[in-house]
Amino acid sequence: MTTTTAVPRSAPPGQHPARWRQRLRRADTRYTPYAMVSPFFLLFAVFGLFPLVYTAWVSTHDWSLLAGNEGYVGLGNYRELMADTDFWNAMLNTFTMFVIATVPQLVLAMVLAQLLNSRLRGATLWRMGILLPNVTSVAAVGIIFTMMFSRDFGLFNWLLGHVGVDPIAWQDHRWSSWLAISTMVDWRWTGYNALILLAALQSVPTEIYEAARIDGANAWRTFWSITVPMLRPTLIFVSVVATIGGTQLFTEPLLFNPGANSIGGGTTAQFQTAAMYLIQQAFTGQRFGYAATVAWVLFLFIAVFSAVNVLLLRRIRSAE
Amino acid sequence: MHSRSRWLVPATVLITTASLTAACGGGGSSPSSSGEKITLRVSTFGKFGYTDLYTQYMKDHPNITVVETAEGDLGKYNTQLIQRIAAGSGAGDVVAIEEGQVVNFLQSADKFVNLQKFGSNELKDDWLPWKYTNATTADGATTIGLGTDVGGLAMCYRTDLFEKAGLPTDRVEVGKLWPTWDDYIATGQKYQAGIKDPKAKFVDSATNTYNSILMQSGDHTYFDKSNALVIESNPAVKSAWDESLKMVDTGLSAKLKAFSPEWNAGFKNGSFATLACPAWMTGYIKDQAGEANSGKWDITTVPGGGGNWGGSWLGVPTQSKHQKEAVELAKFLTTGDSQLTAFKAAGNLPSNPKLYADAALKDAKNEYFNDAPVGELFVAGAANLKPVYLGAKNQPVRDAVENAMRSVEGGQRSASEGWSEAVKAATKAAK
Numbered sequence: 001m002t003t004t005t006a007v008p009r010s011a012p013p014g015q016h017p018a019r020w021r022q023r024l025r026r027a028d029t030r031y032t033p034y035a036m037v038s039p040f041f042l043l044f045a046v047f048g049l050f051p052l053v054y055t056a057w058v059s060t061h062d063w064s065l066l067a068g069n070e071g072y073v074g075l076g077n078y079r080e081l082m083a084d085t086d087f088w089n090a091m092l093n094t095f096t097m098f099v100i101a102t103v104p105q106l107v108l109a110m111v112l113a114q115l116l117n118s119r120l121r122g123a124t125l126w127r128m129g130i131l132l133p134n135v136t137s138v139a140a141v142g143i144i145f146t147m148m149f150s151r152d153f154g155l156f157n158w159l160l161g162h163v164g165v166d167p168i169a170w171q172d173h174r175w176s177s178w179l180a181i182s183t184m185v186d187w188r189w190t191g192y193n194a195l196i197l198l199a200a201l202q203s204v205p206t207e208i209y210e211a212a213r214i215d216g217a218n219a220w221r222t223f224w225s226i227t228v229p230m231l232r233p234t235l236i237f238v239s240v241v242a243t244i245g246g247t248q249l250f251t252e253p254l255l256f257n258p259g260a261n262s263i264g265g266g267t268t269a270q271f272q273t274a275a276m277y278l279i280q281q282a283f284t285g286q287r288f289g290y291a292a293t294v295a296w297v298l299f300l301f302i303a304v305f306s307a308v309n310v311l312l313l314r315r316i317r318s319a320e
Numbered sequence: 321m322h323s324r325s326r327w328l329v330p331a332t333v334l335i336t337t338a339s340l341t342a343a344c345g346g347g348g349s350s351p352s353s354s355g356e357k358i359t360l361r362v363s364t365f366g367k368f369g370y371t372d373l374y375t376q377y378m379k380d381h382p383n384i385t386v387v388e389t390a391e392g393d394l395g396k397y398n399t400q401l402i403q404r405i406a407a408g409s410g411a412g413d414v415v416a417i418e419e420g421q422v423v424n425f426l427q428s429a430d431k432f433v434n435l436q437k438f439g440s441n442e443l444k445d446d447w448l449p450w451k452y453t454n455a456t457t458a459d460g461a462t463t464i465g466l467g468t469d470v471g472g473l474a475m476c477y478r479t480d481l482f483e484k485a486g487l488p489t490d491r492v493e494v495g496k497l498w499p500t501w502d503d504y505i506a507t508g509q510k511y512q513a514g515i516k517d518p519k520a521k522f523v524d525s526a527t528n529t530y531n532s533i534l535m536q537s538g539d540h541t542y543f544d545k546s547n548a549l550v551i552e553s554n555p556a557v558k559s560a561w562d563e564s565l566k567m568v569d570t571g572l573s574a575k576l577k578a579f580s581p582e583w584n585a586g587f588k589n590g591s592f593a594t595l596a597c598p599a600w601m602t603g604y605i606k607d608q609a610g611e612a613n614s615g616k617w618d619i620t621t622v623p624g625g626g627g628n629w630g631g632s633w634l635g636v637p638t639q640s641k642h643q644k645e646a647v648e649l650a651k652f653l654t655t656g657d658s659q660l661t662a663f664k665a666a667g668n669l670p671s672n673p674k675l676y677a678d679a680a681l682k683d684a685k686n687e688y689f690n691d692a693p694v695g696e697l698f699v700a701g702a703a704n705l706k707p708v709y710l711g712a713k714n715q716p717v718r719d720a721v722e723n724a725m726r727s728v729e730g731g732q733r734s735a736s737e738g739w740s741e742a743v744k745a746a747t748k749a750a751k
Binding site for chain 2: 068259260
């Protein structure tokens with residue numbers, strides 16, 4: 001078997017067909033992998049790279065949505081954006097909502113993962129159940145929660161009414177709107193993160209825990225010295241995904257402001273996120289060039305923020 | 321497991337690519353013969369009352385299927401329409417263009433079929449003169465929309481709540497209570513004192529009243545005819561602003577945001593007793609308040625007499641693959657007879673002045689609103705309606721000002737802070 005297949009390969013040099021074949025084979029090993037991975041890069045070029053470059057180009061123009069390109073302005077849009085208080089307000093909202101949504105979310109996910117990792121009756125059922133909120137559509141979540149948070153006929157105000165609290169106009173205040181929106185985000189994503197962390201927890205070899213127990217480490221020490229370092233790559237992944245999701249927060253705050261002018265994010269834009277501001281500029285304000293500028297600045301923020309995130313989490317292991 | 325997932329990725333990529341190509345390729349064929357089966361998409365918002373007309377049209381044109389996509393909320397609809405017109409695809413074959421958007425779209429009239437090429441000039445007299453010119457470019461060469469309805473303004477009120485508050489319930493008597501907006505507010509205070517129920521306010525919100533007062537001022541609002549922002553120099557804006565906030569100060573407002581679920585629930589639950597209603601709003605109220613409240617609502621004259629708020633046109637985007645057929649359909653939907661049908665179905669006041677003398681419209685009563693003589697109420701002012709000029713950036717400016725007003729209503733800002741915010745935000749939105 002081996003000798004027969006080896007014959008053409010070991011044919012003496014100088015014979016043309018064999019050399020051709022050899023060259024083809026070499027090209028095959030060298031280029032086929034590229035061809036195999038090319039669909040991703042082609043799709044990325046069309047749906048990722050091109051929009052990115054095109055957006056950068058649009059952002060240097062005064063570009064009205066319907067009337068089209070109205071001339072080159074260089075970095076004018078960027079200068080305007082830097083001084084745009086509404087944009088910074090939106091950035092502040094996005095960032096704060098990200099923090100108050102993500103931190104408890106990851107802590108809770110970690111706790112849930114630990115619980116799910118212990119001996120439970122019907123473990124699969126619990127593990128599947130925890131993912132259920134993530135399967136529901138974000139629009140449904142937004143609509144239902146907004147109804148629960150509504151001022152006159154909402155569930156939360158009804159409950160609060162039983163303990164003598166006056167109805168809260170959840171949309172009207174900064175803190176209450178942030179709290180409501182963060183609740184929606186957490187409800188949907190905590191289970192998802194818990195499952196990913198659970199998968200990572202299960203890959204930690206039990207021998208290490210056994211060794212720790214023999215060494216007399218308590219649960220807290222085991223958690224910080226074994227679990228957290230072993231989960232580091234997963235924690236980084238989960239945080240980066242949460243960062244990107246948090247920066248793109250859009251549907252929940254939009255649906256939280258139903259009726260006229262939803263994109264405004266409340267009467268004083270108290271829960272307007274950067275993504276909402278972008279859409280508002282592009283489609284209500286019809287300033288396409290300016291919206292492109294917002295998009296690019298947002299992109300840079302996400303990149304920098306993710307990098308900082310990774311750097312911070314890298315330090316977790318050396319924390320001790 | 322491993323070998324399967326190795327094939328899964330390329331397979332998914334292939335399927336995705338294939339379906340993307342298919343999606344782009346689909347619908348590319350353009351029909352040549354008129355007998356070919358085609359589907360026309362009509363995009364509207366709110367209630368246009370066209371269902372019966374579609375049925376009739378499809379019966380008369382067996383090769384045509386008409387599908388309506390109706391977005392409930394005008395703001396959402398406008399955003400999507402602008403997006404699709406700008407993108408060059410996705411808009412319907414026939415699209416509704418609202419009053420506040422027509423100037424905006426006239427700026428890019430090339431994105432719409434010039435209806436004059438399809439003989440719209442010969443139909444000119446079927447609309448109020450300004451209705452036709454408002455959808456025509458300044459040079460008079462391009463018309464992008466055929467008129468559907470016009471605003472007209474009246475006041476809708478809850479007779480049962482009025483009775484409880486010890487106010488008259490007869491529409492003529494009620495109309496006499498408020499010749500001016502100040503009288504309206506005074507009546508509101510009487511109502512609030514009489515009803516003794518903190519949950520049943522006199523009016524839904526400040527913004528709806530504000531828009532009614534503003535649209536009564538005639539001529540122009542935030543922009544003058546050269547499209548310069550005049551929010552500060554046009555006294556009509558500030559006086560409408562002050563007048564509406566008086567209602568908030570005196571505790572008459574239920575502080576409900578228009579077109580929100582709570583506002584909708586308010587119609588059913590009696591959260592407010594009055595609402596300035598353009599003709600098209602009557603259909604909306606009927607839908608929201610439901611059969612259970614039939615006969616509880618009534619309609620009377622609006623303070624300040626008449627006014628224009630709302631009204632639309634039907635246009636055909638050039639991106640439509642069936643422009644000729646779409647124009648035919650738009651013409652059919654805007655004929656006098658069709659406008660009358662739409663009036664009966666949704667209460668939208670026709671823009672065809674020939675109908676104003678027609679008994680079918682003039683003597684029309686609305687059963688839901690306690691048999692209110694809607695024809696008489698709305699037609700009376702319709703012939704004298706003055707067109708209000710709204711600049712291209714009317715929508716963003718209006719959003720900004722309304723938002724500032726809501727922040728005063730919600731107690732986040734004082735009235736003067738709210739006004740300076742309104743001016744500031746409007747200036748920014750007008751850019």
